[in-house]
Amino acid sequence: MDAEREKRLVAEAAAELVEDGMAVGLGTGSTVAHLLPALAARRLDLRCVATSLATEHQAAELGLACEPFATLDRLDLAIDGADQVAPDGWIVKGGGGAHTREKVVAAAADRFVVVADSRKAVPALRPPVPLELLEFGLAATLRALGQVELRDAPRSPDGGVIANYLGPIGDPAGLAAWLAATPGVVEHGLFPPALVSDVLIARGDRVDRISLRR
DSSP: OOHHHHHHHHHHHHHTTOOTTOEEEEOOSHHHHHHHHHHHTTOOOOEEEESSHHHHHHHHHTTOOBOOGGGOSOEEEEEEOOSEEOTTSOEEOOTTSOHHHHHHHHHHEEEEEEEEEGGGBOSSOOSOEEEEEOSTTHHHHHHHHOSEEEOSSOOOTTSOEEEEEOSOOSOHHHHHHHHHHSTTEEEESEEOGGGOSEEEEEETTEEEEEEOOO
């Protein structure tokens, strides 16, 4: 089965987790692009928050109205894709440069569900790790970080500079703490298992569900 079919399969499975009346966070990326029509087809009464303008525009075209996140202080459920999914539940996100908003939305949700095709399941996380950096003091931040390259990509939705950390990821928790503590780093793309409730991975004709919260 090709990747696009797997993305559609896992997105449709995730759409079934959404219930009428929920406040839902909508992620960013190619798998979420399949989620939105599957969700719109259910015709539920939802309050939606989008993590990017691309998602907001596609959702609006499908009749899923998104509202500013300032109007909500919590979400029932957030659904988003991933660039890498490790066996221990660590996730790398941010290929689309929206990982700061994606992490804010994930943290505000009672349940954060990650959806991915089989290519995204990896034995161990590997670089790059997306970063959002402040423009102010950028050269100093890059010197402090070391193995980082700026990405030829648009700014983040909030105007941050998008870059990739290219160093080793032997200890995701330690790397996440170091990146978070480095002045000038707005956010990094390492999402810890504690943030994730479930991972749905499409493998051929089936969807495997991994629950990370007991």
